[in-house]
Amino acid sequence: MFAVTLALIAATLPAPQGRTLTVGPGAQYATPQAAADAARPGDTVEIAPGTYGNGLTVKRGGITFRGNGNVTIKPKLTINANDLTFENLTFQGSDRFGAYADGRSNLTFRNFGVSGSQDGGLVLLNTSNVLIDGCEIKGTNARGTKADHEAMTIADGSRDVDVKNCHVHDNGEEGIDVKYTENARVKIHDNIxxxxxxxxxYVDSATHVEVYNNISSGTKNETKSGIALAVEDWSDTRLLDNVKVYNNISYGNAQAGLSIWVQSSGTVSNVQIINNTFYGNKKGSISFDGDEYAGANILRNNIFERQTGHEAFKADHNFVGEPGPRTIDAGSAEDAPAFDIEGNPRPRGKAHDIGAHER
Known part of the structure; x- marks a missing residue:
């Protein structure tokens, strides 16, 4: 009876609060790694402004790592646990990846940075339930085309990943890459x-991916478009399916605004390209390379710089030329997004506008 009473009392008590472990000059720990080694689930590691060496390897889950100001950790982050949050931290100068997780879950990266890594920047493999909000990734893939993975890689079974409000720029390979995952349920939106x-x-051999409300510009290699959908030979499934691309602006790229291609064999199916604006791309709005299409593919409500189409795509309500009065209320509501690139509801007038903006 006494043991049962104690159990009932314990059940009514509030859960114990995690500790706060401080890092910095005069703090409890000199380095983030020392604090990580001492932290337990529920703890928060607060890191004072400054630059810290020895990197950070996290082996225990349920911990929040938070920078209080400008915090740079050299060279890299290695994630070997689940249920982790990283806020206001930048990892710099890795000779491999800037931040790496394989087979993990429930990760949050908020106001998170990677710069100057030799290979990929933020690399997630077989990792699920991830929020990436407000990151900056720059100067990665310093090895160039020999680099392993991309500035941001979401690959090999990574699912339920939300990438938003990020600035991914001046990297030596792809920017944001979703690849080799069926039923990925990945959203890439509101990024520059x-x-x-x-x-x-880049969406390569993945299914169930949404790319929307992004601004993509200035790719440097003449074979690289602003947004690309592909099936490469590295894929086991050789399938890209159920991909939606809408409310994006893609301009000033060295190849097309958007490209669709199959390396040697594979299938592209059920692709919707709706309410995008393309202009100033050296090889036009959309480049189609490969004829292995299936399903219902759509081009609708887009602004093109020149006439664009393909027999595998149903094309309607597109406009060729500069945005202007003729694009207002001239679109179709069928399969159109409920909002525009700025989050304004569609339609605002008599009908949906053509292009990324609803005026």
Whole structure:
């Protein structure tokens, strides 16, 4: 009876609060790694402004790592646990990846940075339930085309990943890359992705991916578009399916605004390209390379710089030329997004506008 009473009392008590472990000059710990080694689930590691060496390897889950100001950790982050949050931290100068997780879950990266890594920047493999909000990734893939993975890689079974409000720029390979995952349920939105070797945003042999409300510009290699959908030979499934690309602006890229291609064999199916604006791209709005299409593919409500189409795509309500009065209320509501690139509801007038903006 006494043991049962104690159990009932314990059940009514509030859960114990985690500790706060401080890092910095005069703090409890001199380095983030020392604090990580001492932290337990529920703890928060607060890091004072400054630059810290020895990197950070996290082996225990349920911990929040938070920078209080400008915090740089050299050279890299290695994630070997689940249920982790990283806020206001930048990792710099890795000779491999800037931040790496394989087979993990429930990760949050907020106001998170990677710069100057030799290979990929933020690399997630077989990792699920991830929020990436407000990151900056720059100067990665310093090895160039020999680099392993991309500025941001979401690959090999990574699912349920939300990438938003990020600035991914001036990297030596692709910007944001989703690849080799069926039923990925990945959303890439409200990002600025620019001046990468390219493509800036890449979906390769993945299914169930949404790319929307992004600005993509300035790819540097003449074969790389602003946004690309592809099936490469590295894929086991050789399938890209159920991909939606809408409310994006893609301009000033070295190849097309958007490209679709199959390396040697594979299938592209059920692709919707709706309410995007393309202009100033050296090889036009959309480049189609490969004829292995299936399903219902759509081109609708887009602004093109020149006439664009393909027999595998149903094309309607597109406009060729500069945005202007003729694009207002001239679109179709069928399969159109409920909002525009700025989050304004569609339609605002008599009908949906053509292009990324609803005026």
């Amino acid at each position: 992705v620019r001046n990468n070797r390219g493509p800036n945003i």
